[in-house]
Amino acid sequence: MALKVTITSTKGGVGKTTLTANLGALLADLGQRVLLVDADVQPTLSSFYPLVSLAEKGLCGLITEATLDDVVSLTQIKNLDLIVSDDPQGALQNWILHSPDGRVRLKHLLCMFDNSYDVILIDTQGAVGPLQDAAVLAADLLLSPIPPEILSAREFTRGTLGMLERLQPMRFLGASVGPLYGVIYRIDRTIDARRIERELRKESAASQGQIQIMKTVVPATVAYRESATAQTPVHRWEVKRSGPTAPARDTMLALAHEFFPHLTDAVLP
Numbered sequence: 125m126a127l128k129v130t131i132t133s134t135k136g137g138v139g140k141t142t143l144t145a146n147l148g149a150l151l152a153d154l155g156q157r158v159l160l161v162d163a164d165v166q167p168t169l170s171s172f173y174p175l176v177s178l179a180e181k182g183l184c185g186l187i188t189e190a191t192l193d194d195v196v197s198l199t200q201i202k203n204l205d206l207i208v209s210d211d212p213q214g215a216l217q218n219w220i221l222h223s224p225d226g227r228v229r230l231k232h233l234l235c236m237f238d239n240s241y242d243v244i245l246i247d248t249q250g251a252v253g254p255l256q257d258a259a260v261l262a263a264d265l266l267l268s269p270i271p272p273e274i275l276s277a278r279e280f281t282r283g284t285l286g287m288l289e290r291l292q293p294m295r296f297l298g299a300s301v302g303p304l305y306g307v308i309y310r311i312d313r314t315i316d317a318r319r320i321e322r323e324l325r326k327e328s329a330a331s332q333g334q335i336q337i338m339k340t341v342v343p344a345t346v347a348y349r350e351s352a353t354a355q356t357p358v359h360r361w362e363v364k365r366s367g368p369t370a371p372a373r374d375t376m377l378a379l380a381h382e383f384f385p386h387l388t389d390a391v392l393p
C-alpha cells in the first residue's frame with residue numbers, strides 16, 4: 125500500500141512546495157516509487173522538476189472524471205512521477221464543494237495507485253478550502269512546515285489545528301484525519317527563532333499526541349532557493365558545506381529517516 129502524506133498548512137509561503145518536491149526526490153533516490161500530487165491552483169510543484177512526459181490530464185481530470193488514464197506525468201528523476209495541477213480557474217474547489225462525495229473522492233481514487241507507488245506526497249495550497257480538505261482527508265499522515273516566526277507559529281496553532289478539528293467528524297464517513305507532524309522549517313540562527321522552536325515543542329508535548337514536532341529542523345539557507353531555480357533536488361545540489369549549518373543532503377536525509385524509519389538502511393547513490 126502506498127503511504128499517503130499531505131503537506132499542509134493554513135498559512136501560505138511556509139515552504140510546503142519546496143519540502144514536498146525535495147522530500148519526494150530524496151525518497152525516489154532512496155529507491156522508493158514516489159508519486160507527487162499538485163493540489164494547489166498555482167501549479168508550483170508541477171513545474172518544480174523538468175518533465176519527460178506530460179500526461180493529457182492532471183488532478184482535475186483525476187477527480188472529476190474519476191479516471192486514472194493518462195493522469196500521471198513523468199519527471200526527469202527516476203522513480204518520481206507527478207499528477208499536475210490542471211485547474212487554472214480554480215473550478216475544482218467548486219466542483220468538490222457541490223459533489224456529494226467531493227471531499228472523499230481523492231482519498232478513494234488515490235487508493236487505486238496503491239500497487240504502483242510506495243509513497244504519495246500531496247502538496248496543498250496555503251488556504252482553507254474544499255480542495256485542501258480533500259487532500260487532508262486523503263492522507264495517512266500530515267506534515268506541516270512551520271517557520272519559527274511568531275505569526276507562522278500562531279497560525280499553525282490557530283489555523284492548522286482548527287482545520288483538523290473541523291474535519292474530525294468526517295471519520296464517521298470513513299475518512300479519518302491522520303496524525304500531524306510539524307517540522308520546524310527555515311529556521312535561522314536568531315534567539316527569537318530558538319525561543320519559538322522551544323514554545324512549539326512545549327505545545328506539542330501538551331497536545332496529547334495530536335501533533336508531534338519532528339526532531340530534525342530544516343535551516344534557512346540559500347541552497348533551497350538555488351536548487352529550486354536549477355530544478356534540482358536540494359540533496360543533490362548541496363552535498364557539502366562549510367560552517368555550523370548541516371548541508372541540505374544531511375538535513376533532508378535525517379528528515380526522511382525520522383519520518384520513514386524503515387528506510388534507515390537505504391543509501392543515496
Ligand SMILES: Nc1ncnc2c1ncn2[C@@H]1O[C@H](COP(=O)(O)OP(=O)(O)OP(=O)(O)O)[C@@H](O)[C@H]1O
Pocket residue numbers: 135136137138139140141142143164168248249250309310342343344345346348349352
Ligand atoms: N529551507 C529554506 N531556506 C530558505 N528559503 C527557503 C527554504 N525552503 C523554501 N524556501 C523559500 O521560501 C519560499 C516559499 O517556499 P514555498 O513556495 O515552498 O512555500 P509554500 O508554502 O509552498 O507557498 P504557497 O503557500 O504560496 O504555496 C520560496 O521562495 C522558497 O524558495
Ligand SMILES: [Mg+2]
Pocket residue numbers: 140141142164168248249
Ligand atoms: Mg506551494
